[in-house]
Amino acid sequence: MAYQPLDEQTVIDYVKNRAPMQHIFPQDANLSASEVGDGNLNLVFIIRCANYPDRSAVVKQALPYLRVAGESWPLTRERVRFEAQSLMQYNQLAPGLAPEVYDYNDEMSALTMEYLGHHQIMRKPLVARQVFPNFVDHISTFLARTLFFTSDLYLTGPAKKALQAKYINPALCKIQEDFVYTNPYKTSPENKWNPKFDAEVRATRANAPLKIAIAEVKETYIAHAQALVHGDLHTGSIMVNETETKVIDSEFAFYGPMGYDIGNVLAHLVLNYLTHYAHTPNAGERAAYQAYLLDTTRDVWEESLAEIMEKAKAHRAAHKVTT
Amino acid sequence: MAYQPLDEQTVIDYVKNRAPMQHIFPQDANLSASEVGDGNLNLVFIIRCANYPDRSAVVKQALPYLRVAGESWPLTRERVRFEAQSLMQYNQLAPGLAPEVYDYNDEMSALTMEYLGHHQIMRKPLVARQVFPNFVDHISTFLARTLFFTSDLYLTGPAKKALQAKYINPALCKIQEDFVYTNPYKTSPENKWNPKFDAEVRATRANAPLKIAIAEVKETYIAHAQALVHGDLHTGSIMVNETETKVIDSEFAFYGPMGYDIGNVLAHLVLNYLTHYAHTPNAGERAAYQAYLLDTTRDVWEESLAEIMEKAKAHRAAHKVTT
Incomplete structure (x- = not known):
């Protein structure tokens, strides 16, 4: 057809x-x-x-x-x-x-x-200060399993490279290379911002050490093919309800640095933390929800890492090398 | 057919x-x-x-x-x-x-x-203490040009990834992963050595910091796709005569770390330096040729690097970013 x-x-x-x-x-x-x-x-x-x-x-x-x-x-x-x-x-x-x-x-x-009729995009309930008791466990499991089992920590060289060959994703990677790692740090017609931030925008463009640091992580994004990463795992790519968590919209998937997805989740929890200075005028409500977000941020990091380390240890024990 | x-x-x-x-x-x-x-x-x-x-x-x-x-x-x-x-x-x-x-x-x-009837594999004349006045210039040019023009320093993201997709080389990479980065550091039926070195072999296998360092460079070999590298550029993969230098046997070619080929050339010059303690009993002849090899080693490094830096600068100047 x-x-x-x-x-x-x-x-x-x-x-x-x-x-x-x-x-x-x-x-x-x-x-x-x-x-x-x-x-x-x-x-x-x-x-x-x-x-x-x-x-x-x-x-x-x-x-x-x-x-x-x-x-x-x-x-x-x-x-x-x-x-x-x-x-x-x-x-x-x-x-x-x-x-x-x-x-x-x-x-x-x-x-x-599958139609996810009983889930909503996580970004919205986070603004409404909803709490998701299973989110840390679910997203850490997702991160640990998808990263570990597609990496050289688990796969043989040939198996990993065969998988990697299916995920050479030039067009979508180019979008991230431009919009995440390049345009914001220079004059570009794609940049949009509130004129209130003009001073910050100018300062960012003039900040040479920042731009060098960004160039270094850009090189990692481009060239460090460690594991299959989702590539766009913000809270708009996660659907949730009281009991379930579903990762969607993975068209940016490619072989990249293992920290990319984890960092993306953490960064968007922190961004949400900051938005509550605007979204939640009541100081007590704000502090309580921000504390929840900080706990969540820390726990996602610790649990993802712990699960990857645990899997790596178990795999190593099962393939014990004779010295 | x-x-x-x-x-x-x-x-x-x-x-x-x-x-x-x-x-x-x-x-x-x-x-x-x-x-x-x-x-x-x-x-x-x-x-x-x-x-x-x-x-x-x-x-x-x-x-x-x-x-x-x-x-x-x-x-x-x-x-x-x-x-x-x-x-x-x-x-x-x-x-x-x-x-x-x-x-x-x-x-x-x-x-x-092309049949290279007037060239010989470089390993042999190096043992016979021959001098190649154009070698540094030729091999540095080869390294700088093949690495720079296939890297993200020069190519756009999509162009580099299209080229990289043609060089996913699992079978040959596996050979290097095993024989260069794994087997020598453990008990393996593929290991062969002169029993005179038994003590060194045991010490190598028991050397945990060395094995961690090797694991780190192995990860770089496996996952750091910076440029098209030859992948096996020792002096047995280089043919020379008085005026010409030709790189051959590139079946290990893959996208890997930019330092891999350069380091391979340097390492094999140093290995040749060491073999002259056996090949060249005359101390004066040995010292003279070893001095030539050390100069060559340093010059290959400096000239390759200088040419890559120069190309990167010129490319950057031609694509000047507005800040």
Whole structure:
């Protein structure tokens, strides 16, 4: 089937005709679709089933263009392949901590997966000062398992390199190289900021030691292929509810430094901490929630690290070298 | 054409029928072939031409097995692809410093290239205390150009990653990971040594700080993808004569740390320095040649580094960032 963008009608036939979807939707399923994507990057359809209301799915299809200029068609649609194969990897390595992948169709750049109807993007409840008692355990398990089991600490050289070859992700890495590590430190048309911060912006651009430090971590991002990292693991890429945590939107997945995802989670917890000076005027409420966020930040770091170290020790013991 | 090992008869027809070879050997060329490989890894044929004696070529064909056990057929024949594509890269980046590639046939795992009939493997003349006045300049140019122009210092992120994807070289990297970074530091059936060194061997295996240091550089070898490195650049992979220097045998080529090739050249000059305590009994001759080797070692380091820095500066000046 040649690539064509789906719509709320054609996506129903598409789903019904895909062999891997037969075990999700019975033959007599009465399906409806609603498009909920932002329309600029991807189409996202929620598929609901009137006669089997517990059955549902999400179809995510890459559009052949990116808002970022200059990217060519085949390069950019490939991003959904990186998302699909990394989510499948997560399903294996950290079951229950990412949406289940039902189907991936490379020609159509379409990924069909579990609909997370009872979860919300974590960024929002963090603003509303919600507490998630299982989050530390879940995200630390996700980080430790996906990082350790894709790294040289666990895989043989050839197995790791075979996996790495599937995750050479130039277009998406370029976005991070530019928007995270380059543009903010110089004059760039992509930079947007509140004029209140003009002085800070000027100071940042003039700060040579900072720029050298950023260049060093940029080199690590670019060249230090330690493990499969999600690559964009902020609180907008994590869906939560009272009992579950699901990592989504892994199209930036690539082989990079093991600290990248962990640091991303920690950084966004700290950012959320800071926003409560604006979001939460009541000093007592603010202090209580900020204390929760600080505990969470520390615990994610300590538990992720402890679990990686524990796995490395167990693996070493099982492959004891004769000296 | 399905893969089949060539012999001294069939290689003549093979060469005559390859389109890219038409400009090397005229149609009436009277060719003869002699096999000079060690027969365990590769077939190597020298093709000579009776009626045009200035025309010649070498055909190198990978055999479908390696002496190292456990490698599968398609993996190991691929090594000649890494050699062919890296030599072609060298032809572009450092013209004159590697044999010219005439033809590469992936199905036959056969690489046809310039015959270096007037050069010898550098290891031998170094033992015989020969001096090569152009060597420092040539090898520094080779190192600086092949490393700089394949690194993130020069290439854009997407261009570098596209090149890197062609050099994921699991089988050959595994050999170095095992034989350079692992086996020598533990009990391994692959280790061979003169019993005179038993005490040193035991001391090495018991030396925990050394093994930690080796593990750190092993991690760099495995995961630090900075530039296209030759991967096996000892003095047995360099052919020389009075005026020329040619880098050969690049089947270990992969994206790795920029210091790897430079360090390899330096290390083998130092090894040669040490062997002259045995090779050169005359103290005066020995001291003179060892002084030459030390000068060469220092100069290769300084000139390679200077040329890389100079190229980086020029590139930066040409792409001046507005702060």
